[in-house]
Each structure stands twice: as C-alpha cells, then as structure tokens.
Amino acid sequence: MTLPVHHQHGRLLERPFPTVGWSEPIAAEFGDLFERMNRFLEAAGAAPAATVFSPPxxxxxxxxxxxxxxxxxxxxxxxxxxxxxxxxxxxxxxxxxQEREGVLRRSTxxxxxxxxxxxxxxxxxxxxxxxxxxxxxxxxxxxxxxxxxxxxxxxxxx
Missing domain, CATH: 2.60.40.790 (Immunoglobulin-like)
Known part of the structure; x- marks a missing residue:
C-alpha cells in the first residue's frame, strides 16, 4: 500500500514547533534536551564527554x-x-x-x-x-x- 506524501519546504529542524504557539525552532528545544541529557549521563559516568557526529x-x-x-x-x-x-x-x-568576545546566547x-x-x-x-x-x-x-x-x-x- 502506498501512502500519499505531504512535503513541506525546509528541513524539519528549521520549522517552528507546531504546538502551544512556540516561536523558537524545534532544534533549540532538542539541543537543550540533548545538552541536559549529556550532562546527566556524564554526571552518572555512563557517557563520554566528547561525542562524534557525521557531517552531511x-x-x-x-x-x-x-x-x-x-x-x-x-x-x-x-x-x-x-x-x-x-x-x-x-x-x-x-x-x-572559535574565540569570541561577549556572551554566547545561543548556538546551533x-x-x-x-x-x-x-x-x-x-x-x-x-x-x-x-x-x-x-x-x-x-x-x-x-x-x-x-x-x-x-x-x-x-x-x-x-
């Protein structure tokens, strides 16, 4: 069975979160969640501090x-x-x-x-x-x- 495809332009993580009227992109929310989980796992000694990712x-x-x-x-x-x-x-x-001056408020x-x-x-x-x-x-x-x-x-x- 084939299902119809609904395509929205832009990447998923660049689109606004669809519920509760949030205006920040969903990437910021996931980034914050992953950062908190990494801190939790590092504190528990279950995960290494450095993570490796794959570039596109x-x-x-x-x-x-x-x-x-x-x-x-x-x-x-x-x-x-x-x-x-x-x-x-x-x-x-x-x-x-990178070396920066000032306070970094947000980074993706x-x-x-x-x-x-x-x-x-x-x-x-x-x-x-x-x-x-x-x-x-x-x-x-x-x-x-x-x-x-x-x-x-x-x-x-x-």
Whole structure:
C-alpha cells in the first residue's frame, strides 16, 4: 500500500514547533534536551564527554570512480584526515570552538570530533585516490579498478 506524501519546504529542524504557539525552532528545544541529557549521563559516568557526529555527505558513482562530497565549512585542510583501507573510506577531523568576545546566547553550530565512514562496493585503486577541499566541500575521488568497472552486455533476440 502506498501512502500519499505531504512535503513541506525546509528541513524539519528549521520549522517552528507546531504546538502551544512556540516561536523558537524545534532544534533549540532538542539541543537543550540533548545538552541536559549529556550532562546527566556524564554526571552518572555512563557517557563520554566528547561525542562524534557525521557531517552531511553524498556518495556518487560513475563508470570510472566513486565520488564522496562532504560538507566541512570552516575546517582547515590540516584538520581533516582521509583514510582508505579494506574498501572503507573514513573522513575524520574536528570542528574547533572559535574565540569570541561577549556572551554566547545561543548556538546551533556543532563542534567537536566528526567522522564519516562509507564502505565502497567494489575494488578500488588505493594509490590513485585524490582529495580536494574547496568552498567548504571536501571531494574525495576513488578510482575503480579495471575489474570493478561495469560492462554493458547486449541482449540478443532469441
């Protein structure tokens, strides 16, 4: 059974909370809740102080290569680590807190360690992998090995 899709523009966390006439975005409420839960768990000794999150990224495939594009605005090239082993690509690093004057009243920007991992579906040429950082987007190109490239097979009439 297929259900109709109702689409509202904008991301869920950017839309106002729908009940009780709240005017702040729902992200602020969830952020506050997660912060309080983290403090509670840290006090109980059940959770580590640092959390790791995954940046937004796309994985594309062409006939010759895989392309991973990860959004890393404000990150310096030296603060990013790209590794490839056993068909797994790992992009890791850290968003550092900026030095600011005055009192920070509200922040929705993440900071801390990030990590993006993806398992590539075919053998690749590890020695030919390239990575470039431009305009806050890290692009990693992972060429396919000759045996991993797809071959079109013509279907004959019986």
């Amino acid at each position: 990224a796309d994985l594309r495939e062409t006939d010759d290569a895989y392309f991973v594009e990860a959004e890393l605005p404000g990150i310096e090239r030296d603060d990013i680590d790209v590794e490839l082993g056993e068909r797994e690509l790992c992009i890791a690093g850290e968003y550092r807190e 920007r993440r900071s801390g360690r990030f990590e993006y991992r993806v398992l590539l579906p075919a053998d690749v040429k590890e020695e030919e992998v390239t990575a470039t950082l431009a305009d806050g987007v890290l692009t990693v190109v992972v060429p396919k090995s000759q045996g991993a490239r797809s071959k079109h097979i013509e279907i004959n009439q019986a």
